[in-house]
Amino acid sequence: MIKLVGDSSLDTRPVDEARQPVTKVPFSVNFDDSVWVDTRDVDLDGFVAAMKASQTFQSACPSPNDFLEAYRGEDDFFCITITSKLSGSHNSAELAKTLAQEEGESQGEVTVFDSKSASSGPYLVYRRILDLIDQGLSYQEIKQQIPEFIENMHTMFISKSLENLRKAGRLSNIKAMIVKALNIVPIMGANDGVIEMFDKSRGEKRAFETLLNKMEEKAGDLAGRIVAISHADYETKALELKSRIEQRFQPAEVVILRTQALNTLYVDYEGIIISF
Numbered sequence: 001m002i003k004l005v006g007d008s009s010l011d012t013r014p015v016d017e018a019r020q021p022v023t024k025v026p027f028s029v030n031f032d033d034s035v036w037v038d039t040r041d042v043d044l045d046g047f048v049a050a051m052k053a054s055q056t057f058q059s060a061c062p063s064p065n066d067f068l069e070a071y072r073g074e075d076d077f078f079c080i081t082i083t084s085k086l087s088g089s090h091n092s093a094e095l096a097k098t099l100a101q102e103e104g105e106s107q108g109e110v111t112v113f114d115s116k117s118a119s120s121g122p123y124l125v126y127r128r129i130l131d132l133i134d135q136g137l138s139y140q141e142i143k144q145q146i147p148e149f150i151e152n153m154h155t156m157f158i159s160k161s162l163e164n165l166r167k168a169g170r171l172s173n174i175k176a177m178i179v180k181a182l183n184i185v186p187i188m189g190a191n192d193g194v195i196e197m198f199d200k201s202r203g204e205k206r207a208f209e210t211l212l213n214k215m216e217e218k219a220g221d222l223a224g225r226i227v228a229i230s231h232a233d234y235e236t237k238a239l240e241l242k243s244r245i246e247q248r249f250q251p252a253e254v255v256i257l258r259t260q261a262l263n264t265l266y267v268d269y270e271g272i273i274i275s276f
């Protein structure tokens with residue numbers, strides 16, 4: 001039997017997990033005076049309030065032992081992690097794989113996939129595995145197909161606020177002030193797992209138009225493909241974007257996800273992440 005594991009950068013929906021559940025190994029986030037573990041039942045409203053009030057923060061990835069506990073058993077496992085360029089979670093998952101293999105012949109095979117993304121990206125990898133399982137492919141056949149799927153996947157995001165980038169030291173106070181004053185909205189994305197700025201626009205409306213143009217530039221024809229949109233408490237914008245994508249690209253499906261704690265921290269409040 002195939003079982004699925006992911007770190008908590010993997011956002012999912014109940015309807016997907018009804019097909020095949022996934023064991024999520026949580027990150028933790030430390031604010032000035034509180035610690036939050038990114039479990040399924042985390043209080044997102046409380047987390048966002050603490051995030052806004054905090055002057056600094058630090059995220060901690062799962063330990064190898066956390067992943068090892070998720071791998072135990074005679075089944076074969078696929079594990080999906082956040083991009084290895086942003087976190088040590090992938091390394092922890094790989095080390096846990098080695099430890100599991102050393103435990104003996106009763107341990108099933110473990111394969112760890114670096115999604116080179118976060119949130120909606122790991123979700124698409126998860127969905128692809130589910131679809132291949134439903135098609136009757138074997139563990140080894142799925143193992144061979146997923147790396148190419150990841151290489152052909154694209155992820156972009158728009159953050160309504162750059163405050164968390166500033167708090168993390170990735171954007172100077174002066175630059176953050178200039179960007180806010182000029183109403184500049186960066187269109188960010190993952191390039192081989194590294195977060196880069198793809199473009200920028202004046203104002204949110206133009207930024208999302210630029211994002212749609214970038215989607216067409218990078219992917220071309222999206223017919224028959226799944227597009228995933230994650231939002232940090234910005235469902236109205238996610239639904240609007242879903243409608244525009246359906247009209248413009250005619251994909252097989254557009255899925256809307258709510259970001260959990262870690263991804264809310266990365267994309268910031270009312271941010272949007274899209275993978276295709």
